[in-house]
Amino acid sequence: MEIVYLLIFIALLLVTVIIWIFIWAVRSDQFDDLEGPAHKIIMDNDDIAHKKDSSE
């Protein structure tokens, strides 16, 4: 049953990482706009980027 100690240690490690990621996400504005990105990813197409190079 001593394996439980190792498991708890791993769990704590994972939680630390998760919290670090979460705080990073909040700090970098990931939660500012919860609707926009969902639409953006569908609407993006590649012609536009192409267009930008040739724009006057």
Add this chain to the structure above:
Amino acid sequence: MSIKIDTIPCYHCGLPVKNGKSIYVKITGVDRPMCCYGCQAVAQAIVNGGMADFYKFRTKNPSKPGEMLPEFFQQLKAYDNPVVQKHFATTENTNGENIREVSLILEGIVCAACIWLNEHHLSAMPGILSVNINYSNHRARVRWDNSKISLSEILEGIISIGYKAYPYDPDLRQRLIEKEKKQQIQRIGVAGILGMQIMILAVAMYTGEWWGMDELFMRTFRWISLVITVPILIFSSRPFFSAALRDLKNFHVGMDVPVSLGIGIAFVASVINTVRDAGDVYFDSVAMFTFFLLTARYFEMSARKRTAESTEALLNLQPAIATKLVNPENNYQHQISIAVAELKVGDYILVRPGENIPADGIIVEGTSGVNESLVTGESLPVTKAFNDAVIGGSTNIESPLIIKVDKVGDDTVLASIQKLIDDAQNNKPAIAQIADRLASKFVSVLLLIAAGVAIYWQQSNSEYWIEITIATLVVSCPCALSLATPTAITAATGQLARLGLLPTNALALETLARATDFVFDKTGTLTKGNIELVKTIALENQDIDDYIQIAAALESGSEHPIAKSIIQSAIQSTRKIKPAAEGITSISGQGISGIINSQKWFLGNINYINEKCGLSDSAQQLIQQKKIDNDINDLTVITLATEKKAHALFAFNDEIKSDARQLINNLKIEDKSVTLMTGDHKAPASRVAREVGIDNIFSEMSPADKLEKVRTMQKQGSIVAMSGDGVNDAPVLAGADIAIAMGSGTQLAAASADMILLSNHLDHLYSGYLVAKRTLNIIRQNLGWAIAYNLLAIPAAAAGYVEPWLAALGMSASSLIVVLNALRLSRTKKEPA
């Protein structure tokens, strides 16, 4: 058939394309019909920019682009002025201060495709470094290189694809709320993630307690729980502790004190028990309680944030830029655009039609209709001529005005209304604090009991006195008490959002349920707020439609609401041949004349017609008689006439909302007193009151009168619910116990309201009232349960009958029951239709 042609929608904005126009734009290979040159220009710009996909993605039609006059673009240039720009743009110190950043409010965004279109259009412009548009609040952040592109060119770019943008300066309060929101999310996240870990260990320990568990495991689990709880306590629960500390410093015991005590005591007791390796631990309670309460408070704060955003938009009422006449003696030739903030008393300014007047002043040249509804609530424009005073923030409707500024900044009427609101808000009735006061008494009593228990047991039976005291403190559940209200309100808020009724603070619901008096504003609240042609009466033997067409021809160039509603009626009529008028002359606020088919026509109020056409006495009597016969005497009536002959009467009314009567009826059934308060005149007020069934009417009230009246009602013991929409309602909204602003109303009204009726359906207000009543019931049940539990548990614990593990269970269970009971509210219950 011709009707079929009529119904072809414009491919861009969706409005019907009128006959005779044949404007097309080739989009995705097909010629698409356009209703006007504005739409054509915008659609062409979108296609040329390679963004025709917009039409594929969009889920709603964009609004019709307004006409863009050259002067408007001229005005945009003012935004390039560094003095003006320093009010809203930030400059980076690299690259010779050319890299700048600005926040823009976008207007005209209707669906996600609009965001896509704007982002792509802007980022394709040379010199723009980054664009970021927020979907939920329609704000854009743009960084650009000022040596390659100017701000006015960026704004023009947005206009060219059919949207409008204003630079704005997010005020300090807004930034603070933004920061607070982020911190709150972090706190909730940390409490939630760590709380889950603690729960995992807690479940193991509970089962271990039952089935038996290795001593070493038990001890390790406790220590690990302790370690995980520390960040929750330090980081997540910090706002409770700092608020409690602030309360204590002010000798005031608020809700945060029992919350902090609950968390603090449970934690300290757990630490003591962990160290001495005996008794029970309550780490799971600490984590879950913190998580629940933080979440409830987060929703409360989101509502406050919305309010802050609407106050911020109020600044938009005042235009950022004014046209100053540098040399007034010199025929007003030399014009410059300056920031409104730079205006001084004594400056001469030019206000074009359609613009907002930037500051209070006196007209030195020009005559025009000015819409002052923000102060008076009167929906029709008021005619202003030489030497008349105008109010900053009101809108110039008809023709250019030259104004000498006599008040700026804090001295203006708008600023004084804002001050009235602030005062009213500060003196808000104190129902809000009752729950707090109750909690503070509870805590004081509890602390006294705990002290008594400790002393008693120490004297008589010293061995267990610590455990018994802790059990007393833990079992008495300030958690259930403090969760009772916020959880119920959070659950109800979700329910209300579905009705389009947004509470902006936590206590709004409770107060709405208790309200005894409902007060309504007229224009825009019970009525639709725009003038409509309700009746046309022909005095001569000719078809009504003919008269409407003639009137529409006369009014075709006018922006006045009456003119607009006549033109609207003319468009809807079946008549195909539209007459055209020439030689149109108008006297603002009086009437208009013009020649149609070599006949001179006059259209205006009765004085104007009498003066211009010289009607005989019998003709005048006939008009009077017709007005009485048709029951339009208390409406706005204008007459169409030729020389010596009256032809038709047009009656205008502000149409009453279809569900107003139903709402008033329902409120009366609930035994509420209903009152109408309006700034408008007596006749239209009593007409509306009669039609919806209100008996108490107060008309011709100024914003201060309304506030005074509501205060008197409150002194007589009424709890007043006020609904309104205009800036003139804002002070009384702030002063009422519960204020409901119409979503279609002005932002200032929304800013001083406790609830915003976004749907504008009045019957949702009644459904909202029912939800509020149910919420109040749930809150009462919750409080009743919490109090009953405490009355039972505290004496038992004080007497030493409660083991600490039972105390912890009781504490968790009582909180859980409160939360589950509150969740009953979010179940969709069929509302009475």
